[in-house]
Amino acid sequence: MIDIQKDILKKYFGYDRFRKGQEEVINSILQKNDTIAIMPTGAGKSLCYQVPAMALSGVTVVISPLISLMKDQVDSLNEIGIKSTYINSTLSSIEITERLFDAKDEEYKLIYVAPERLNSREFLNFLNDANISLIAIDEAHCVSQWGHDFRPSYTRISQAIENLYERPIVCAFTATATSEVKDDIKKLLKLREPNEYISGFDRENLTFSVIRGENTKKFIADFVENNEEQTGIVYTSTRKEAESIYELLIDKDYKAGIYHAGLTDEQRTKMQDDFSYDNINVIVATNAFGMGIDKSNVRYVIHNNMPKNMESYYQEAGRAGRDGEKSECILLFNPRDIQTQKFFIEETIHNIDRKEYEYKRLQYMIDYCHTSNCLRKYILEYFGEENIEDKCKNCSVCNDNEEKEDITVLAQKIISCVYRMKERFGSILIAQVLRGSKNQKLLNFGLDKLSTYGIVKEYTVKEIQEIINKLIADDYLVLSQGQYPLVKMNKKSVDVLKGNENVFMKINKKVKKISNSDNELFDILRELRKEISTRESIPPYIVFSDASLKEMSIYMPQSEEEFLTIKGVGQSKLEKYGNLFMEKINEYRKNKNIETKEIKKETKKEKVKSHIITLNLYNEKKSVEDIAKERDLVESTVREHLFRCAIEGMEVDLDKLLPDEYEKQIEEVVNKVGYNALKTIKENLPDEISYFHIKVFLHKVKG
Ligand code: ADP
Ligand code: MG
Numbered sequence: 001m002i003d004i005q006k007d008i009l010k011k012y013f014g015y016d017r018f019r020k021g022q023e024e025v026i027n028s029i030l031q032k033n034d035t036i037a038i039m040p041t042g043a044g045k046s047l048c049y050q051v052p053a054m055a056l057s058g059v060t061v062v063i064s065p066l067i068s069l070m071k072d073q074v075d076s077l078n079e080i081g082i083k084s085t086y087i088n089s090t091l092s093s094i095e096i097t098e099r100l101f102d103a104k105d106e107e108y109k110l111i112y113v114a115p116e117r118l119n120s121r122e123f124l125n126f127l128n129d130a131n132i133s134l135i136a137i138d139e140a141h142c143v144s145q146w147g148h149d150f151r152p153s154y155t156r157i158s159q160a161i162e163n164l165y166e167r168p169i170v171c172a173f174t175a176t177a178t179s180e181v182k183d184d185i186k187k188l189l190k191l192r193e194p195n196e197y198i199s200g201f202d203r204e205n206l207t208f209s210v211i212r213g214e215n216t217k218k219f220i221a222d223f224v225e226n227n228e229e230q231t232g233i234v235y236t237s238t239r240k241e242a243e244s245i246y247e248l249l250i251d252k253d254y255k256a257g258i259y260h261a262g263l264t265d266e267q268r269t270k271m272q273d274d275f276s277y278d279n280i281n282v283i284v285a286t287n288a289f290g291m292g293i294d295k296s297n298v299r300y301v302i303h304n305n306m307p308k309n310m311e312s313y314y315q316e317a318g319r320a321g322r323d324g325e326k327s328e329c330i331l332l333f334n335p336r337d338i339q340t341q342k343f344f345i346e347e348t349i350h351n352i353d354r355k356e357y358e359y360k361r362l363q364y365m366i367d368y369c370h371t372s373n374c375l376r377k378y379i380l381e382y383f384g385e386e387n388i389e390d391k392c393k394n395c396s397v398c399n400d401n402e403e404k405e406d407i408t409v410l411a412q413k414i415i416s417c418v419y420r421m422k423e424r425f426g427s428i429l430i431a432q433v434l435r436g437s438k439n440q441k442l443l444n445f446g447l448d449k450l451s452t453y454g455i456v457k458e459y460t461v462k463e464i465q466e467i468i469n470k471l472i473a474d475d476y477l478v479l480s481q482g483q484y485p486l487v488k489m490n491k492k493s494v495d496v497l498k499g500n501e502n503v504f505m506k507i508n509k510k511v512k513k514i515s516n517s518d519n520e521l522f523d524i525l526r527e528l529r530k531e532i533s534t535r536e537s538i539p540p541y542i543v544f545s546d547a548s549l550k551e552m553s554i555y556m557p558q559s560e561e562e563f564l565t566i567k568g569v570g571q572s573k574l575e576k577y578g579n580l581f582m583e584k585i586n587e588y589r590k591n592k593n594i595e596t597k598e599i600k601k602e603t604k605k606e607k608v609k610s611h612i613i614t615l616n617l618y619n620e621k622k623s624v625e626d627i628a629k630e631r632d633l634v635e636s637t638v639r640e641h642l643f644r645c646a647i648e649g650m651e652v653d654l655d656k657l658l659p660d661e662y663e664k665q666i667e668e669v670v671n672k673v674g675y676n677a678l679k680t681i682k683e684n685l686p687d688e689i690s691y692f693h694i695k696v697f698l699h700k701v702k703g
Helices: 002-013 022-030 045-055 067-079 093-104 115-119 121-129 152-162 179-188 216-226 239-251 265-276 310-317 336-348 352-370 375-382 408-420 427-435 440-444 461-473 491-497 520-536 546-555 560-564 571-592 610-619 624-631 635-647 660-673 678-683 691-702
Strands: 035-038 059-063 084-087 110-113 132-137 169-174 195-198 206-212 232-235 256-259 282-285 300-303 327-333
Touching: 002 022, 002 045, 002 571, 002 635, 022 035, 022 045, 022 169, 022 195, 035 179, 045 059, 045 132, 045 169, 067 084, 067 110, 067 265, 067 571, 084 093, 093 121, 110 115, 115 121, 115 152, 132 152, 152 179, 169 179, 206 352, 206 375, 216 239, 216 300, 216 327, 239 256, 239 282, 256 265, 300 310, 310 327, 310 352, 310 375, 327 352, 336 352, 352 375, 408 427, 408 461, 408 491, 427 440, 427 461, 520 546, 520 571, 560 571, 560 635, 571 691, 610 624, 610 635, 624 635, 635 691, 660 678, 660 691, 678 691
Parallel strands: 035 169, 035 195, 059 110, 059 132, 084 110, 132 169, 206 327, 232 282, 232 300, 256 282, 300 327
Antiparallel strands: none
């Protein structure tokens, strides 16, 4: 069984190994168990039901909340040679009937629907008539009131399943880990003794940072400038802030977009498409944006504000780096965010238990913004993991080795100014007093008579204000509630004033540049990817992920076999795009006079060429299956090896690679459509006859 799964993983998805947790979930499903899997955003949940869909006979129905995502997912699957479709309200009723008709004939392995579809009699009839082996419920937290995207129609799924003559395997996926949500999923979906898998919540390629009290607009503008070529998302908690940051970025001529619930449907679709198609690099959005985004090459997610809880934060931040490449997740904390979030809770939640629950979750989020321990450890422990290393060396706390300055004296000046101003003013006026500004309001209040007037000359008003913000963020001062918050003192302020506590702080923070290992060839390949994307109307990351392009640019594959070793390249992508990309790579090599590659992607250290080793085993009368096992290859690779030997003129019995009845069928088609139109030949043949079979046939007849 394990072989089938690995075979599918390599052949279709082009990956060599499963990620943590995937294999267990897939095994559980294939052993016909109801299964619930909790894995973080970007961990690879889709593959956990897509691989079983291919391994099982019959059709898999995927229930997913957003119709905007379905097209992309279905396009991705069809790209890698897995026949799929979706049924939703964007289709005409004729189209729906047609698709269902084809689905009944098992033309598709996967069908995506929204839960609302289960209200349709036509669809329910289809479920009963067709051979449905698996129902996968994606984003299953939508079934729970405690989840952040509660969708009432999700609660009707179990009813629909119960009404089927034959109950398929049911599996549910979510990134939400609270036990309330998990229990609701099991109960409301009526899962039958489900196997439960909670995979590690760690996303090693993500770097987590919390930055407190920074001028967020300046930070974001600098960050975008430093990382102009990279793709990112900036989350804000209000539309107003989204708009103001968007305008700032547009003013500076960055390729930016905006997304929030106040835009029209068309505007939102356009923004989402522009983002998917790499037409814009950064999108400024409220949390209305995201569920509809599976884009794999997001390199950073910046939170301009603290979100309402850790679940939301981790889900939003987790949209960075789905392709496994290094990415940044930065949270800019401002004490005012706490008030905003409390305000949201007060305004929107009326049930007392629920309110208390949300306040509790908010507190964890606030603590995350203030912890002086490893951020990753904090996150993982929040999600219930144990025995986590104390330091991850990949978060802003662990990496905080830049020397902090001792700013105790400056802090004392500021705090004593707050004291002398009787805690009755906001941070701007305090900064103006310290700086000795001649502002009229200040003079009217007689604040220029204070002993702290003009005692901080070495910083501008703006800088002093930022330092005050940082003192607040680190709890050396507090901000009162209300629209015009006043700066007040607390016990820590007094300790600092009395000289009982020293204050250390980084005053000038350098803005990070995401380490950019992209090279010239990468950029060339990226351009080619964009061309293909435009031509075929599929987003660039569906053509190839950044990770795939990166490997191509390093290993410079020159043969089909080498191309297949690239991460994310399966049989279908090889056939569709292999030549196009290898041409560009060759051109680049010629221009640069790169004779032979210095680096080769080797899976095994072998002197003898891999395909020849395969041939030798084959000549020892071992079957393709045995060779695959022995060499830890997938069967399709073994066959490719043998075929390559044949092409290179070695003696190989090709009859074994091409069953007689296939040969006959191909021959008939070739007689009709000719030798040259590979794609047409394929289209005229049943699915089980692959491009590989056709190529073997053509080699046999043409040599
Ligand atoms: P989730 O639904 O858990 O948020 P996705 O299913 O969208 O995550 O997968 C995220 C990305 O990870 C996709 O680009 C997918 O192709 C990639 N991926 C999944 N499994 C693997 C794997 N075993 N090896 C490499 N990449 C993988
Ligand atoms: Mg998903």
